[in-house]
Amino acid sequence: MDTHLNFQAVPLGAAIGGPAVALGGLTLFFITEYVKDKKKKSSSFPPPPEVPGLPVIGNLLQLKEKKPHKTFKKWAETYGPIYSIKTGSNNMVVLNTSDVAKEAMVAKYSSISTRKLSNALKILTSDKSIVAVSDYNEFYKAAKRNLLTTTLGPNAQKKHGIHRDVMINNICKQLHDHVKTSSSVAVNFRKIFQSKLFGLSLKQAIGEDVESIYVEELGKTLSRQEIFKILVLDPMEGAIEVDWRDFFPYLKWIPNKSFEQKIQQMHFQRQAVMKALIEQQRKRMASGVEVNCYLDYMFSEANTFSEQQILMLLWEVIIEASDTTLVTTEWAMYELSKDQERQNRLLSEIQNVCGLNKLKEENLCQIPYLAAVFHETLRKHSPVPIVPLRYVHEDVQLGGYYIPEGTEIAINIYGCNMDQKVWDNPEEWKPERFLNGKDNTLELQKTMAFGGGKRVCAGALQAMLISCVAIGRFVQEFEWRLQDGEEENVDTLGLTTHRLHPLLTIIKPRK
């Protein structure tokens, strides 16, 4: 399951059902609509074009196939780069080109800096207690500063370089071991990469990779795989869980027990495991052993965050580091395994720079084709296809249209990165499009994949370092070929761009 916190979690598609509309709720709904309508009429800018939908449910049924980023792009062909839809009683404006997306993220950020969270995300993020979904406020500023200083900024990443080196060496070793024992069997690359990436995220967050832990509140010892499930897989699944009340907030007083129980259970288990991990590390700290990690900094005197905030911020680094980089690297290996010519070109460019030595992070700036493979993969398979929803908190003008306060904003990164006016044959995977010689090889913002403006991805540097070195080393050490039938195996999971089935490839060590 994806997400960069698939905290874009726009739980749009999905079964729409639920109880009969209650009279009180409806009255409130119509009054709100009337007030909005009056405001709209008093503005000198027109409202964006509307995608026609049905009364009460709006466009929900048209989104039920659960690939909102693709449906949004299709609508842009008819209604233009910016249009409005209705998800139940919510008004949402969708932005589909880099120009309007950048206008929203940079020039108009001050009017669109809050987040609108689904009910699932409210619980799973302890009501916005993590950087990625926090509103722009004092908590956000302090938490982001800490995150960059200790973990994700350039200096911190330099200090964590050793963990990345060890991780890539271990993955390559495991791939070689696989070939030694079962050379003709396709390798499930995801299984190996995901586990090592999780180990890295634990080291950066709490200072130690763990094999197991006793969790008092659950009354048992959990294996590493169980910890991964509770901290990463379950919340990602929960993040895209649909509560029909998200679409009809005026009915929020009606209970939705099965949904609440499921999400609360995920929240409870995540809390319990994080507390146990933190407790173990605090004992280490009390014994005088210091480690360069986020946790040690968070519990230093300099900090004023509450215990619950610290728990959530540490968890954020774990979940965010464990997934998007995997999604990108897996798609890159799919594309390269499918395209022997480009795989050979990459190999020869790596060999020209590294000779017989193993590729290192320091070499990246000398191998523009490797960076091009990374950016082209991010463009075509953006791991976060829709930016976590933003919320207009004061009337604003966007792309020449009037957008009233209270509107949700969906920035369709997939739409921006597949825009035919910007990208020639956008469906084609063609790294050469990034070899125009004008850009710095290590420039991170070549596509909209990392978002933009003040809220641009904080982990972009880490993602680039891990993914580029991994792709480079994999191609340097092995010849990659898709297992028969894999070429068509490109379904993605739910609302995400995560491959539904792990990539299966045949690998052969290079001589």
Ligand code: HEM
């Ligand atoms: C290829 C990998 C990745 C992609 C495509 C990606 C994409 C994104 C996107 C689209 C956003 C939202 C930006 C916005 O709201 O405008 C974001 C935010 C964020 N990402 Fe990533 N991300 C990746 C990897 C990572 C990693 C590895 C980490 C941390 C370990 C990370 C941490 C964050 C954080 C903390 C934010 C919130 C920034 C803020 O609100 O100020 N990301 N990312």
